[in-house]
Amino acid sequence: MRPYVSRALAASERFALPGSATHPLPLLMYSPSGYFARVVATAIEQSAQPLAGYRAFESEMTDVLGDLAQQGMGMAWLPDSSFVAGRLGELVPVGDGAWDVEVAIVAWRARLNARPAVARLWERIGADALPA
Template sequence: MDIRWIEDFLSVASSRSFSRAAEERHISQPSLSRHIQALEHWVGVPLIERRGLPLTLTPEGVLFRDNAEHFLRRLLETRSMLRGEVNPDAHSLRVIAGHSLSVNFVPSWLQTVRQDYSDISVRAVTASINKAIKALSDGSADLLLCYHHTELPVLLDETRYAFLPLGDTVLLPVSAPGLDGRPRYALPGTRQVPVPLISFATGAYLRRAVQYLLDHAGQPYALLRRYESDMSDQAKELVLQGLGMAWLPEMVVSQELAEGRLVRAGGQRWQLPLGIRLYCDLNNRKPALVRLWQHLSGRDLPD
């Protein structure tokens, strides 16, 4: 049995999709399917119910997932400790988040947390939403910080993962201003003159959010994707240079909007409110995590 088979299985269990899991694991879908079949042969029972979409786990698959995640978490923790990569101290927590939250939300949030828990050591890590979910599920991260929208939920099993709302922001269309102070590029654009778009990369949560907004704008639009970026700060810089417009969280561009270096490129219909959520795995009983969760929520971490 290859440990990678377990990692592949956990990725499928988290994403509920062979294609998304294959993309996340950077292997072909046929290779992923062979690994899952080999794991099922080794275990001796089917782990995934393949009829219907999204994929679901068999009862045996649910049991195997829960135990495999615990085993893999302990194995990775032990390996990291032996390599000297992590502090085994019970007061150490690892928070994983997307780039815009890591840069624009995590620092102030951690400062607030440390006012009450100065002895907690926190390491903030940046990752895509898919990699962040995997890190939370395999135990290489203790907390996941991410955006939330009712119609764009993060696919986490609510019986296994708890969440707390930490704040809100708004996804805004922004552009550099022209000489008259109006947006250089304004929505909705036309077929003759489409609006140049600086987009987030495929797989990014904010790209999904923008597409959802466009699908429900209730008005025709014309966009020309000019650049793609994995990072909100990079996208903002391209907008500041006048290379196109982009949808960015308000907290990312609030200073530039106040200074007039950026302006809104569209009205209310082109904006999308987003929540900010903090997730944890209920199977993770690290003392620092249990204590922090109790402080933030005002109640004990559920069993």
């Protein structure tokens, strides 16, 4: 996951990372109860530079935050998977990696589980998985 803004916002004088007390950045954040909210909090906490921003909008859905970022409403942390099929093409990553977080998803299943639905799901997961 990394922070993104619209091309227009990145080029404007309104946007300068990491923001300041006099010019805080509009942040498009995940709702506090969601997993990605904790991931973003980790990115902000681990950065060498303090981020000065305010919560301009909250949502549990990545698509909503991506759409708002694309409209120039602020900065959103988005997973790389948000950009499949050319979606969100007007967004650019910002921060030179300072606020990026690597996220891994791991799946397990019981070897002895022979239910057809589980087998189909496992095959699908395996087909889409990146090599370790």
